[in-house]
Amino acid sequence: MLLSALVAACAVLAQWVLMVPPLYFDPYYVWEAARRWPDIPLDQWPFNEVPHQVTRIGLVLPARLAMEVFGEGQAAYFVISAVGGCLFFVGCYLVVRSLFGDLAGVASALLLVVHPFFTITNPFGHEITWSTGVMLPDMPGAGLFAIGMAALVTASRRTGRAQTRLLLAAGLFMGSSFLVREFLAFLFLPIPVYLWLLRIPWRRNLVVAAPMAGVLAFNLVHNALVWGNPMAGLRSAAGHGGEPNEPVTRPWAAGSFVRAMADWHWLGTIFLVALGLAVVGWAVTRDRRLALVLVWFLALWAPITLLSGVLDPHDISLRGWLLRYWFSVLPALLAGGFGAIVLLVRRLAADGAARDWVQVVAVALAWALVGAYAVTAVRAVPDLPRDRAWNELRVWLKGRDDIPVIWADRRLAQTMTFYTRSMWGDVQWHGRIHHFQHVVPALPEGAYQAPMLYTRWRGMELQIAGGYRPSPRDGWRLLWRSSDGVLEIWDHSGRYR
Numbered sequence: 175m176l177l178s179a180l181v182a183a184c185a186v187l188a189q190w191v192l193m194v195p196p197l198y199f200d201p202y203y204v205w206e207a208a209r210r211w212p213d214i215p216l217d218q219w220p221f222n223e224v225p226h227q228v229t230r231i232g233l234v235l236p237a238r239l240a241m242e243v244f245g246e247g248q249a250a251y252f253v254i255s256a257v258g259g260c261l262f263f264v265g266c267y268l269v270v271r272s273l274f275g276d277l278a279g280v281a282s283a284l285l286l287v288v289h290p291f292f293t294i295t296n297p298f299g300h301e302i303t304w305s306t307g308v309m310l311p312d313m314p315g316a317g318l319f320a321i322g323m324a325a326l327v328t329a330s331r332r333t334g335r336a337q338t339r340l341l342l343a344a345g346l347f348m349g350s351s352f353l354v355r356e357f358l359a360f361l362f363l364p365i366p367v368y369l370w371l372l373r374i375p376w377r378r379n380l381v382v383a384a385p386m387a388g389v390l391a392f393n394l395v396h397n398a399l400v401w402g403n404p405m406a407g408l409r410s411a412a413g414h415g416g417e418p419n420e421p422v423t424r425p426w427a428a429g430s431f432v433r434a435m436a437d438w439h440w441l442g443t444i445f446l447v448a449l450g451l452a453v454v455g456w457a458v459t460r461d462r463r464l465a466l467v468l469v470w471f472l473a474l475w476a477p478i479t480l481l482s483g484v485l486d487p488h489d490i491s492l493r494g495w496l497l498r499y500w501f502s503v504l505p506a507l508l509a510g511g512f513g514a515i516v517l518l519v520r521r522l523a524a525d526g527a528a529r530d531w532v533q534v535v536a537v538a539l540a541w542a543l544v545g546a547y548a549v550t551a552v553r554a555v556p557d558l559p560r561d562r563a564w565n566e567l568r569v570w571l572k573g574r575d576d577i578p579v580i581w582a583d584r585r586l587a588q589t590m591t592f593y594t595r596s597m598w599g600d601v602q603w604h605g606r607i608h609h610f611q612h613v614v615p616a617l618p619e620g621a622y623q624a625p626m627l628y629t630r631w632r633g634m635e636l637q638i639a640g641g642y643r644p645s646p647r648d649g650w651r652l653l654w655r656s657s658d659g660v661l662e663i664w665d666h667s668g669r670y671r
Contacts, residue, residue, distance in 0.1 A: 177276060177279070178264050178267060178268065181263050181264050181280065181283045181287075182264050184263070184284065185256070185260045185262075185264070185287060185306075186256050186259070186260065188259070188287050188288070188293070188306060189252070189255060189256050189259055189307045191555065192295060192555070192558065192560065193307070193560040193561050194295045194306070194307035194308060195564045195589055195592070195593075196248060196592045197297070197304070197309075197589065198584070198585040198586075198589055199585070199588070200224070200227055200304075200310055201251075201308055201309040202588040202589075202591075203221070204228075204233055204234060204309055204310070205237060205309060206220070206221075207221065207227065207228040207234050208233075208241060209241060209246060211234060211235070211400075214400065216401060225406075226411050229397070229401075229406055229410045230311050230353065230354055230356070231353055231393065231396055231397075231407070232311070232314070232315070232318075232352075232354035232355075233258075233309070233310075233353075236257065237250070237254050240253045240254050241599075244598065245598040245600070246595070247595045247596055247598045248592050248593075249599075251309055251592065252307075254309050255306075255308060255309050258309070258310075258313045258314035259306050259313055260317075261313065261314045261317030262286075262313040262314065262317035262320070264317065264321070265316065265317035265318065265319070265321040265324070265505060266317075266320055266504070266505040267279040267280060267282065267283035268320065268321055268324035269321070269323045269324040269509060270283075270505060270508055270512060270513075272323075272324045273327055273467070273509050273513055274463070274509065274512055274513040278509070281512065281544075282505065282508040282509065282512060285508065286508070288548065289444075289551055290303075290438075290439040290441055290442075290554045291303050291305060291438065291439065291441075291442060291497060293306065293551070293555050293558070294438075294554060294558065295307055295308060295558075296559055297631065297633060297635055298563070298629060298631075298632060298660045299557065299558045299559045299632055300632055300633055301438070301633030303439075303497050303498065304498050305497075305501070310498065311354045311355040312355060312499070312501045312502075313501055315351045315354035315355030315358055315501075315502065316351075316355070316501040316504070316505070318348070318350050318351035318354060319347070319348055319351040319361060319502055320505045321347045322345070322346075322348035322351065323344070323368070323470070323505075325341070325343040325344035325347060326340070326344040326368055326372065326374075326382070327372060327463075327466075328340055329341050329372075329374065330372035330373060337374075337378075338381055341374075341381040341382050342381060342382075342384065344382055345381070345382040345383060345384060345386045346386075346388075346389065348361075348362065348365075348382075348386060349385055349387075350389055351502075352386075352390075353393055355502070356408070356411040357411070357478070357492060357499075358474075358502055360474055360477045360478075361470065361473050362386070363473060364469050364470075364473045365379065365382060365383075368466060368469070368470075369382070371466045371469070373462075421487075422482075422483040422487040422490060423487055424483060426483070427479065427483030427484045427487065427494065430478065430479055430494030431475055431494060431500060432446065433495045434494065434496065434500055435500070437495070439554075441550065441551065442497075444511075445504060445508075447511065448507040448508055448510055448511025448512075449471065449507050449510065451510065451514040451515065452467055452468055452471075452507065452509075452510025452513070455513065455515075455517055455518055456514075458517075458518065459517045459518070459521065461517055463513055464510055464514060464517070467506040467507070467509045467510040467513070468506075468510065470503065471503045471506050471507060471510075474500075474503050478492050478494045478499060479494055481494075482494035559658055559660050562656070562657070562658055562660075563657075563658055563660035563661040564589065564590075564592075564593045564661070565593070566657060566661075567590070567627075567654075567661055567663075568593040568594075568602065570654050571593070571594060571603040572602040573602070573603075574603055574605070576670070577603075577605055577625055577670060578606065579605055579606050579607075579608055579624040580605060580606075580607055580608070580625050580626070580627055580663070581608045581609070581610070581618075581620060581621040581624055581626040581627070582608075582609055582610075582626065582628075583609065583610060583611070583612040583639075584609045584610065584612060585612060586609075586628075586629060587607045587608075587609035587627075588609075590607055590627060591607065594607070608621075608624070612636055612638050612639070614639055615639065616639055616642070617638075617639050617642060621666075622666040623666075623667050624665070624667065624670075625663050625664065625665045625670055626664050626665070627661065627662075628643075628664055629660060629661050630643070644662075644664035644666075648666075649666055650664045650666050651665050651666075651668065652664055653665050653670060
């Protein structure tokens with residue numbers, strides 16, 4: 175419990191250090207659904223376009239609860255994001271610990287906390303991975319499933335009522351992960367294999383299944399009451415996807431996992447190495463724990479890869495090249511990598527003559543790798559902008575009754591809604607935000623008649639109106655700029671100061 179609390183504290187500290195502003199599109203739609211629950215109009219924008227976000231009640235309902243406690247402001251958003259991060263990192267620690275001990279568990283969790291996959295999250299500085307500090311289903315869903323697997327592994331070392339309690343907990347956490355991320359149901363299919371590898375009696379599958387069935391029943395009843403259709407969540411998940419924006423080939427789709435690990439940041443190759451170690455370790459030792467994590471990985475790899483374009487390149491249900499789709503197997507890969515190292519070193523050290531030098535070399539190499547990794551990972555953090563620019567905008571807007579309207583592209587407009595309020599949700603600027611699609615070829619006429627919020631987008635994000643940038647040469651006047659230069663407000667009308 176103490177080590178779990180330590181990992182959770184590290185997760186919250188990392189989120190505070192990063193302090194990502196509430197992001198647009200998917201996180202914003204989840205937030206809006208939570209704010210309006212239970213009156214969520216699935217036939218109105220934006221919910222008619224993104225129903226799969228809205229129907230994830232494992233994220234929507236906790237967000238609504240946070241709003242009731244902390245208000246409809248940034249504080250509630252931060253709390254839900256922090257809970258998701260804690261579930262993920264603590265889940266990783268618990269499952270690796272249950273398989274290979276505390277040292278491997280803590281090392282795995284802390285490796286993830288500082289990995290660039292979980293620190294490069296602010297779109298105003300870099301291409302981002304949508305992870306720590308972002309209210310999305312991937313981290314909490316993966317964390318809940320990992321905690322369920324940890325309970326399952328621990329149950330294999332118990333008997334009687336103690337085992338029953340742990341199996342019930344495993345079913346509850348696994349079932350709850352489905353309410354957060356639907357495609358994690360693919361990981362449920364090999365549950366009988368998990369139990370077989372852990373040497374848990376076959377009939378105990380029913381104990382695991384009972385709370386999972388209860389979670390599903392709750393989901394169906396909720397959907398029937400709120401949307402009038404018990405299958406609303408499953409239907410929205412099944413209808414997600416379609417024709418890809420860019421051409422996809424079957425070989426390209428087949429390599430989705432490798433690209434997701436290697437393309438976002440070169441340190442992602444750690445997970446490819448961990449997978450290779452797990453395979454080698456199992457081939458040499460035939461250890462059932464390594465077989466378990468490999469089955470876990472394959473249970474998600476196969477369907478995501480198939481649905482990313484291998485089955486039909488013209489109908490993409492899941493985009494396997496997106497890193498966050500693989501969060502739920504990262505604990506398995508780290509367990510396999512660390513576990514393989516532990517087992518192989520033990521085998522080498524079993525030779526009495528070689529034991530001492532093997533242990534010395536292993537410890538020295540481990541510390542060298544930890545130091546090099548930590549330095550490389552942490553160096554990616556300082557140049558990331560926190561939400562300082564947005565907080566400065568909040569201060570500048572407070573009480574500005576002379577500005578009734580501000581225009582912004584839709585992404586900026588959605589994030590800006592948080593900064594027209596205090597941290598606790600109290601309205602501080604009573605004006606209106608008018609938004610436009612960032613892909614429009616030219617700014618709408620209204621943007622020339624009122625102040626406009628502007629930023630130069632980084633990473634893969636498209637620039638506003640094909641790269642349009644306000645300039646004094648074109649009649650624009652700068653009203654305000656954040657101290658770090660991330661955000662600006664320009665006026666073309668000449669009526670505002």
